[in-house]
Amino acid sequence: MPQKQKPRRSWLELKQAGNERFKTGQYGEATGLYCDAIKELEKSNEKNPEDLAILYSNRAASYLKEGNCAECVKDCNMSLELYPFNVKSLLRRAAASEALERYRQAYVDYKTALQIDCNIAAAHDGTNRMSKALTEADGPSWREKLPPIPTVPLSIREKLTQQTTNNTPKQNGSREVKKKAPSDKNIKKAQAQKEEGNALVKKGEYRKAIERYSQSLKNNPTEVTTYTNRALCYLSVKQYRDAVRDCDDALMIDSSNIKALYRRAQAHKELQNPKTCVDDLNNLLKVDPKNTAALKLLQEVQKKK
Template sequence: MDAAAYKSKGNEAFSAKNYPEAIEYFTKAIELDGSNHVLFSNRSACYASTNQWNEALADAETCVALNATWGKGYVRLGAAQHGLKRFDEAIATYEKGQQVEPTLQALADGIAAAQKDQQASRPDPFAGIFNAGIFVKIQSNPRLAPYLQQPDYVQMLNTIVANPRMAGSFLQDKRFMQTFMELSGIGGFAGGDDADEGDAPRDLRKPTSTTPTPAEAPTPKPAPTSEPPKKAAAAPAAAPSTSDAAKLKEEGNNFYKQRKFDEAMEKYKAAFALEPANTTFLLNQTAVLFEEGKFDECITACDEALEHGRENKADYTVIAKLMTRKAFCLQKLRRHEEAIPLYKKALIEHRNPDTLAKLDACEKEKKKNDIEAYINPELGAAAKEEGNTFFKADKFPEAVAAYTEAIKRNPTEHTAYSNRAAAYLKLGAYNEALEDCEKCLAIKPDFIRAIARKGHAYFWTKQYNKALQAYDSGLKLDATNQECIDGKNKTRAKISEMASGQSGEEGDDAARRAMADPEIAAIMGDSYMQMVLGEMQRDPSRIQDYLRDPGISEKINKLIAAGILRFGDGNGQQQQGGAARRR
């Protein structure tokens, strides 16, 4: 087998995403033809696809050294440098490639992606300060606490906690800078009119780029070793046949827009007769067949056009469009298993947004069809019973697997979700249990077993305020439900331990977890509640006064249940999170 044959085998393996095999074929080709820059480019793409960035870099450097006028070589080199997080080098490489081949879109995409990842890799100094526990820290700081009575200040903090990248838009606010300086431990803050914002990270003042990441390295198309520019192979623009063919194509397009497909097909065939090496006219013919709903004929025509295009070195965009059209026909015929890999292969040729959209729709369609085809309530009931047997035998992983099968077979049967939640609770997978309870209750909102298990999941994740709410909702449906009664009593006992400081849990840990709850964060962010908490901390005798107000009492009880407020530390003092205990 010669180098060209090994290269062809390598291309096939790459298209099938069998990268180790592709590397092996390209290596054999290189051993026979070590001066062919395309072979090194192809192998570099394989290494990059398996994150072997050092090997990808070495091959890309060899590729560029062999042919410094080939734009794709710079794409490979820049991608390898990007993968190694050498962003500045990658950007410089892509820019150098643009000097060689300015119209190559992959170079521009590479620059944008490298710049985006470079910015994302920079540490964010604000994220560590402006987190969910910031309100507790500010309340315990006598220089910052008064700001909590200002609604716009609280709103600013909530905005930054939700998205630390927004901090850059508040650099002019002296309260923000004072907060940052105080909590970061830098020291006092002068806060004068000449405060310099130059200390703030420069990248936080710029809007975040939304440039999409670059496409996967395209599969190199078989080509001669020298690979002359494709445009040079095109027919001279001044040739009479080109002009006549172009006119015929334009006439065909007009008929096509009017849905006069017979007339359009006649024109496209006439144009192809004048320019038998131009694959575009075959592409036009496939469009007519598709619109006529002749999907099988269109698939055959696409295959013939693809073979013609490769023989005549058609532009990669034409090849990609033919693949996309064939895949769309396969999708229309519900042959999704064949359509999806063909869409992906088309994207390797050319990352077209239309192809991406079609691929996404095809994958969703296939998933929906697969789910619908798998549904069988009888088999679902059998799987659920199998899960019950495993559960009773304390084989909880096996029970989860059986319940999962039951759900796949009958996704609208609510008890399988509740049963799987029970198995997850036994395994300590509380978040998964909570998710299953929510799914069960979405189907049957009054299923009390799922409500109780939801309360259990909250209890074991120490979200006691939410656990109480879950148990209470269950008791509204059935006041005698023992599982909810026991769960509520156990939760209240735990809250009492926390409120008295006897739980052994660090206050900061409880506060940090509680502030992840939007309801608790909203209470802590309320300026009036901050004033109330401040007065309660300064004068514990005011606590009973505030507890007489039903609205304030409810919020205080929620903060106690969440572990934010604690009482009875031995000195009769209220504690807020863990901050007060350390002062």
């Protein structure tokens, strides 16, 4: 008697089976099942770009776990072509690029993910690691050598943030932090106000500049340089506690920001907090070991201790 052929599994069944293998650490088998799921979905009449993107992203996760970073990057590229700005694909490609020592590409992907959700700890940590690695490789001007960081359109940011929020379980006792992404209109308005503030700083009109920067931050509270610029103004008018607060906000967004660390150190020096000042300078020097201003200030503070 001829053997009965096993019924062919649908792409959804294959995907589910792949997910189960992945959860139990059977990454090789998971990869094979995702390969079969992709083939089945490609053949089916219900082919949907988003479904296909998720399968590529899942297979990328398996490749990453197996240490096959080059294939992981390829699958993430496919996934992001089908479903642009998918956070999981961005983070997986960033991790694979980091392992392949493609630090610039990794930095760009981590920063792009943070545009979608500024509370992703893995993206913040990755950004910090890449900042340090690129500073060591390219020196203080490493940002000039970066490929352009894509701007995530507002409509996509809102959609993906909502999906991320819905898929992320809330931790007991933790305060949920929500930051609404500024609209493109508000970003442009904020930029113009920031430039007005910069022009006032050049004229030495620090209090007027503070007003402009404050207006700019109302329209776009995610712009690091506006906080550090306003902190400079607060230092100039001897409002040191306000300078510290602005640097704190800047460092919440970019924890290795050199200007924020330096200006906060200056403020702590004036507030007679030498230990905190030294801590900030030491953290700055980890990022930029040859920063002459930081080295000079560190010497000054240590002499007085």
